[in-house]
Amino acid sequence: MMAVIPSAEPFAFEFDPEKTALVVIDMQRDFLEPGGFGETLGNDIAPCAAIVPTVAALIAAFRDAGLPVIHTRECHAPDLSDCPPAKRTRGRPSLRIGDEGPMGRILIAGEPGADIVPELYPAEGEIVIDKPGKGAFYATSLPDDLARLGIDTLVFAGVTTEVCVQTTMREANDRGFLCLLAEDATASYFPEFKAAALAMIRAQGAIVGWTAPTAKIAEALQ
Numbered sequence: 001m002m003a004v005i006p007s008a009e010p011f012a013f014e015f016d017p018e019k020t021a022l023v024v025i026d027m028q029r030d031f032l033e034p035g036g037f038g039e040t041l042g043n044d045i046a047p048c049a050a051i052v053p054t055v056a057a058l059i060a061a062f063r064d065a066g067l068p069v070i071h072t073r074e075c076h077a078p079d080l081s082d083c084p085p086a087k088r089t090r091g092r093p094s095l096r097i098g099d100e101g102p103m104g105r106i107l108i109a110g111e112p113g114a115d116i117v118p119e120l121y122p123a124e125g126e127i128v129i130d131k132p133g134k135g136a137f138y139a140t141s142l143p144d145d146l147a148r149l150g151i152d153t154l155v156f157a158g159v160t161t162e163v164c165v166q167t168t169m170r171e172a173n174d175r176g177f178l179c180l181l182a183e184d185a186t187a188s189y190f191p192e193f194k195a196a197a198l199a200m201i202r203a204q205g206a207i208v209g210w211t212a213p214t215a216k217i218a219e220a221l222q
């Protein structure tokens, strides 16, 4: 049976819950916790840390409805074979990917900082995608996982709105998925970038996708 979120922007979002999955992007300790990599780069982590309870509520709504929850982590192999030099050397950070950071090696699979915050930890059996890029479709099993699950609609949450969330949404949109962003379950270190990303996603008649608050998404899943 189809469900609808009448107040979604830019217009009502109609979808089939049976073919819908939640993708929670990069809610990792190094991006969200005090003393982590994000903070050492000089970012204010407060806007990103503040969404944790809302993301938890969205995850709970999907679990209660028996729908798939997929988690992603931006991280690399310990030998950095999947981290192009163009990514590792970008900018002038005091710490680079693979260096020893406040929570283990920065953005390396298996290190404490690369893992998901305890409040949002994946449940047994939930898919966890380790991705070397910003988008979750690049060089991962996500396309095959979604095909196997018969998914045609994706709801997105996580950080950061204008980087990994928007990149993944655009990848999904180009692959034919209906895309909805939970607007209060995503955040950026730069609130003005979040606002701009939301606006550009829903511009021109949902050119990338729709947005709606978590409470409305949860209501539609009941």
Ligand code: C5J
Pocket: 025, 026, 074, 159, 160, 161, 163, 164, 165
């Ligand atoms: C994510 C980043 N997850 N901003 N990474 O958005 O580099």
